[in-house]
Amino acid sequence: MYSDVKNIQSEIFEIAGEQKDKRISMAMLMKEQNNLNISDASLSKLRPFIEFEEVVDRVDNIFHPVTQKKGEISHLAKNSIKELRNIVSLTKALGVKIPILICPGLAHNISLFSGMFFQCIFSPKPSKKKNLFNILAAGGRYDKLIQTFKLKSLESGKTLNQSAVGASIAIESIVAAENDFNESLKLGIADFLIHSEGAGMADEKATLLKEVLDLGIRATVLYDKNMTLDDAADFCRNHGVQHILVLRKEDPAIIKVRFVDKEKVSEKRIYRSELKEQLPKICLKILPESKVDNNRNSSYSNTLLFNVRFLASDKNHANKKREPNIRSQVITALQTTPSRIWELIPLDLKMDVINKIISFCDVSANEECIRRSFDEGIIPGFPNKFRKYLSQLCEEMCDIRAKTPNCAIILYSLIDSNFRILI
Numbered sequence: 001m002y003s004d005v006k007n008i009q010s011e012i013f014e015i016a017g018e019q020k021d022k023r024i025s026m027a028m029l030m031k032e033q034n035n036l037n038i039s040d041a042s043l044s045k046l047r048p049f050i051e052f053e054e055v056v057d058r059v060d061n062i063f064h065p066v067t068q069k070k071g072e073i074s075h076l077a078k079n080s081i082k083e084l085r086n087i088v089s090l091t092k093a094l095g096v097k098i099p100i101l102i103c104p105g106l107a108h109n110i111s112l113f114s115g116m117f118f119q120c121i122f123s124p125k126p127s128k129k130k131n132l133f134n135i136l137a138a139g140g141r142y143d144k145l146i147q148t149f150k151l152k153s154l155e156s157g158k159t160l161n162q163s164a165v166g167a168s169i170a171i172e173s174i175v176a177a178e179n180d181f182n183e184s185l186k187l188g189i190a191d192f193l194i195h196s197e198g199a200g201m202a203d204e205k206a207t208l209l210k211e212v213l214d215l216g217i218r219a220t221v222l223y224d225k226n227m228t229l230d231d232a233a234d235f236c237r238n239h240g241v242q243h244i245l246v247l248r249k250e251d252p253a254i255i256k257v258r259f260v261d262k263e264k265v266s267e268k269r270i271y272r273s274e275l276k277e278q279l280p281k282i283c284l285k286i287l288p289e290s291k292v293d294n295n296r297n298s299s300y301s302n303t304l305l306f307n308v309r310f311l312a313s314d315k316n317h318a319n320k321k322r323e324p325n326i327r328s329q330v331i332t333a334l335q336t337t338p339s340r341i342w343e344l345i346p347l348d349l350k351m352d353v354i355n356k357i358i359s360f361c362d363v364s365a366n367e368e369c370i371r372r373s374f375d376e377g378i379i380p381g382f383p384n385k386f387r388k389y390l391s392q393l394c395e396e397m398c399d400i401r402a403k404t405p406n407c408a409i410i411l412y413s414l415i416d417s418n419f420r421i422l423i
Contacts, residue, residue, distance in 0.1 A: 011036055012024060012029070012032075012036065012107075013107045013110045013111075015028060015032060024050050024105040024106075024107055025050065025105065026043070026046075026047060026050055026051065029043060029046065029050070030043070048062055049062065049063075049104045049105065050104065050105040051105075052102070052103070052104055052105075053101050053102070053103045054101060054102060055099070055100065055101060055102070056084055056085055056088045056100065056102055059081055059084060059102055060081065063077050063081060067081075080116075083115070083116060084102060084116065087116060088100050098120075106119065111144060112142055112144055112145040112359060113140045113141055113142065113143075113144060113145075114140075114141045114142075114143035114144050114163075115140065115141045115143075116140055116141070117138065117139065117140025117141070118138065118139060118140060119135050119137070119138045120135070120136045120137040120138070121134065121135050121136065122134060122136060134170075134173045134176075135170060135173070136169070136170055136173055136174055137167050137168065137169045137170065138167065138168050139165065139166050139167030139168060140165065140166075141163060141164070141165050142164050142165065142166055143162070143163050143164070145359075145360070145377070146162050146163070146164055148360075148376060148377045149372060149373070149376055149377065168358065168359060170420070171421040172419060172420060172421050189218075189220060189239045189240060189241060190218040190219050190220040190239075190241050191217050191218045191219060191241070191242065191243060192212060192217065192218070192219040192220075192241070192243045192244070192245050192279075193219070193220055193221070193222065193232060193235065193236055193241045193243070193244045193245070194208055194209055194212070194219060194220070194221040194244075194245045194247070195221075195222070195227070195229065195232045195244050195245065195246050195247070196246065196247040196248070196249070197229065197246060197247070197248050197249075198248075198249055199225040200249070201247055201249060202223060204247055204249075204252070205221050205223075205247060206221070208245065208247065208255075209221050211275060211276075212245070212275075212279065215275075215276060215279060215280065217279055217280065219245075220241070222235065229244070229246065229258070232244055233258070233260050236260040237260060241260065242259065242260055243257055243258065243259060243260065243282060244257070244258040244260060245257060245258075246258055252272070253271060253272050253273075254269050254270070254271060254272065255269070255270055255271075255272055255275065256268075256269055257269070257270060257278075257282060306327065306330075306331065306342045306344065307341075307342070307343050307344065308323055308326065308327065308344045308345075308346065309343060309344065309345050309396060309400070310345075310346055311345065311347070311389070311392045311393060311396060312392060313348075313389065313392060314346060314347070314348055314414070319346065319414065322346075322414070323346075326344070326346060326412055327344075329417070329419075330342075330344060330410060330412065330419060341404055341406065341407040341408070342407065342408050342409075342410060343400045343404065343407050343408070343409050343410065344409075344410040344412055344419075345393065345396055345397075345409065345410070345411055345412065346412045346414050347393065347411055347412065347413060347414060348389070348414050348415065349386075349389075349413055349414075349415065350413060350415050350416055351413045351415075351416045351418050351420075353382075353386075354411045354413055354419075354420055355420065356378070356381070357378055357390075357393075357411065358411070358420050358422060360373050360377040360378045361373045361374070361377075361378065361397075361422070366401070367398040367401055367402055370394065370397055370398055370401060371394060371398060374390060374391070374393075374394040375394075378390060378394075379391065379394075397409060408421055408422065409421070409422045410422075
């Protein structure tokens, strides 16, 4: 209303919903400016709101031009700011520690929500690219979604106001993020490199190497008399070794522990007599514990109950040949999740279609509710060419729910080689 784009608001939200970050951006609006017939004046008014991403205490400043106006615009803005403050206050009271940022340009499945909605995001790895993150969860008030399930048997003129809040959790993204995090914690060829200041300490280094190995900690030694401490640090960075144990002939009772980081180097000193107690604390990766974890992981696939169910129209030789690869990809991602029964349905659909299905379907509900969500919420929103296929999917999910009510369902895209999990 303030920016004079109310008549094309739904088109803007629809385009934003197709973006990876589910946000309205200036780049997107400028690209679509001619198609949507947005004036330069409207873009100028929209810019500060779209680029705003700050804590709630700074919302008043950005919305000052709106709240100072008279009429409906000001009233709506003031109520929204008040509601935002209440939500943030309640989350803090509940002990939520993660930063909460207000983003007016957010447009995640806006057709489903009423009022405020949210995303939980995280940046997988440090990157020079802006806005590189994964969406772990999204949710809010689902009043609009509930209205799509309104009983047709209600007498005309009668209204039934129902509200609900909820969240859609991207379990596969959380599992992948945990796998990436665990991968980043893996050490290189050893936990410690043994080095000496000065030449002629081969026996001492060999003795220390045996002591460290006897503790179940990985260690290595380089017998290069010309290697300096800086050379040793470079070797560690290149081979994933995080610590250097430095021996000194002048002070055999003391061992220097050098911590090697990509950006900096730090040191501490420990007594040789405290080696057995101190090294495991420094290392935090003792070999016997790793062996136990590896045994658990290797036996995991033996306890995983995993069933692949192709829809009738997809049961062909080419797809059956892909089944081992699908199993391998999904099982790898599920290694950190509790053992349970998994039902996987490969679908000849793109991920954006699968995401739309998931946003409407409550797989934890009974068969009747699943059918209703397909008949009234999912199928009518797709072209005729999809409807028979989606009906097959509905029947398959109902059959799974009837036979194995406590299982998790995985919808796998044969087109994008990706999947979503419903629990």
